Amino acid sequence: NLSTREIQDLDSAHFLHPFTDYKDLATRGARVITKADGIYVWDSEGSKMLDAMSGLWCVNVGYGRKELADAAYQQMMTLPFYNSFFQTTNVPAVKLAARLSALAPKVGDRSFDHVFYSSSGSESNDSNVRMVRRYWDLLGQPQRKVIISRQNAYHGSTMAGASLGGMSGMHAQGDLPIPNITHIEQPYFFENGLPGETSDEFGIRAARWLEEKILAVGPDKVAAFIAEPIQGAGGVIIPPATYWPEIQRIVDKYGILLISDEVICAFGRLGHWFAYEKFGYKPDLVTFAKAVTSGYIPLGGVMVGNRVAQVLIDKGGEFNHGYTYSGHPVACAVALANIDIMEQELLLDKVRGEVGAYFAKRYAELNEHPLVGLAETSGLVAGMVLVKNKATKERFSSEDAVGMLCRAHCFNNGLIMRAVGDRMIIAPPLTMTLSDIDELMRLIRQALDFTLRDLKQ
Numbered sequence: 001n002l003s004t005r006e007i008q009d010l011d012s013a014h015f016l017h018p019f020t021d022y023k024d025l026a027t028r029g030a031r032v033i034t035k036a037d038g039i040y041v042w043d044s045e046g047s048k049m050l051d052a053m054s055g056l057w058c059v060n061v062g063y064g065r066k067e068l069a070d071a072a073y074q075q076m077m078t079l080p081f082y083n084s085f086f087q088t089t090n091v092p093a094v095k096l097a098a099r100l101s102a103l104a105p106k107v108g109d110r111s112f113d114h115v116f117y118s119s120s121g122s123e124s125n126d127s128n129v130r131m132v133r134r135y136w137d138l139l140g141q142p143q144r145k146v147i148i149s150r151q152n153a154y155h156g157s158t159m160a161g162a163s164l165g166g167m168s169g170m171h172a173q174g175d176l177p178i179p180n181i182t183h184i185e186q187p188y189f190f191e192n193g194l195p196g197e198t199s200d201e202f203g204i205r206a207a208r209w210l211e212e213k214i215l216a217v218g219p220d221k222v223a224a225f226i227a228e229p230i231q232g233a234g235g236v237i238i239p240p241a242t243y244w245p246e247i248q249r250i251v252d253k254y255g256i257l258l259i260s261d262e263v264i265c266a267f268g269r270l271g272h273w274f275a276y277e278k279f280g281y282k283p284d285l286v287t288f289a290k291a292v293t294s295g296y297i298p299l300g301g302v303m304v305g306n307r308v309a310q311v312l313i314d315k316g317g318e319f320n321h322g323y324t325y326s327g328h329p330v331a332c333a334v335a336l337a338n339i340d341i342m343e344q345e346l347l348l349d350k351v352r353g354e355v356g357a358y359f360a361k362r363y364a365e366l367n368e369h370p371l372v373g374l375a376e377t378s379g380l381v382a383g384m385v386l387v388k389n390k391a392t393k394e395r396f397s398s399e400d401a402v403g404m405l406c407r408a409h410c411f412n413n414g415l416i417m418r419a420v421g422d423r424m425i426i427a428p429p430l431t432m433t434l435s436d437i438d439e440l441m442r443l444i445r446q447a448l449d450f451t452l453r454d455l456k457q
């Protein structure tokens with residue numbers, strides 16, 4: 001029976017949070033989230049908030065799912081843990097690997113018959129780096145070491161994950177990137193489109209930054225290109241329609257591996273099990289985590305396409321890499337139950353159909369707001385850029401901290417929406433009904449109005 005203040009004091013005394021300014025936390029105190037149900041969470045003061053971020057892009061089936069708790073309980077009572085090293089396996093891990101392989105659509109000559117498990121997106125991307133390097137070594141091209149990524153990408157917080165990511169603040173604190181990782185600019189049309197350039201023209205130009213980089217590095221030294229289908233933590237940057245087809249042409253031309261980091265975009269967020277299907281490209285490796293279990297328990301992994309898997313299997317010998325929790329039986333059992341829910345409730349169909357269409361329509365209406373430069377959606381993820389002047393698209397400076405102001409108005413009025421610089425982003429649970437969407441839009445509009453009022457004062 002601790003009071004909110006007592007929990008906050010213990011929190012700042014003992015808990016070093018991720019991505020947090022510790023002095024600021026100690027002064028203000030963390031918001032203590034105590035329970036959740038459906039699309040709502042409650043804090044220790046009893047405030048109810050619509051969680052439009054699905055936790056951290058993961059609670060796709062919503063909170064309070066007894067089926068997931070039951071799956072975890074039953075598996076814990078049967079086999080709570082066993083490792084998958086040294087030629088042992090367990091039933092949920094096997095069933096899930098087969099199920100994910102069946103769900104991952106075959107594209108062209110790529111099929112995804114194999115899964116490598118981890119417990120998070122960051123670990124999965126470390127595994128990607130290991131697998132990519134191993135692949136080229138086994139093919140007798142060990143000089144192919146360079147992985148190209150994008151500015152403002154987020155690929156996790158481990159040394160390799162943060163290096164693959166393009167967040168300058170993370171690089172500065174960790175003496176990163178590690179060697180042989182280099183970046184190109186992101187396909188952000190609102191920011192980087194030229195006067196008179198269409199978004200389709202920009203998409204081709206932005207994809208060609210990859211070709212320029214490959215040529216600058218030397219094509220025989222490039223191992224892979226990694227990208228999120230839609231850049232999530234960077235601010236929900238949705239690429240123009242021409243971007244991915246041109247990227248595919250370029251990776252094919254130089255024979256380099258393509259890694260699709262779908263930690264946010266997979267498991268229904270864009271209306272598909274895997275997002276490469278929506279954009280029509282052919283990755284060799286697909287990173288997943290988060291919504292594979294709807295965040296109820298940690299699980300991540302890599303869908304390994306046949307091009308890479310076959311080399312690892314046929315030529316590899318022992319792969320000296322893996323985690324204690326690779327293929328954790330409880331996590332895999334929860335993932336199976338989570339996929340059951342998504343199938344039974346037709347959540348992907350809803351995102352591709354009525355719910356996604358209504359979300360897109362209502363969100364597009366926010367473009368009328370004087371603060372909004374551009375509001376865009378894809379599936380059930382959305383981003384908007386807040387601008388000082390709608391006509392000239394003049395941006396706020398970082399000192400204006402407009403995103404944090406808007407975020408505070410969201411929080412104080414019952415909405416969890418995330419700020420990334422001058423962008424506001426959401427990724428609500430896939431279980432949203434049409435009336436939930438109306439409520440969400442009312443709360444967003446209200447936060448925008450309060451922000452505008454403060455800026456005018």
Ligand code: PLP
Nearest residue numbers: 120121122154155156261263289
């Ligand atoms: N990759 C992407 C695209 C992500 O969005 C994230 C987390 O947000 C990660 C990797 C890292 O995942 P985790 O936090 O599970 O390590």
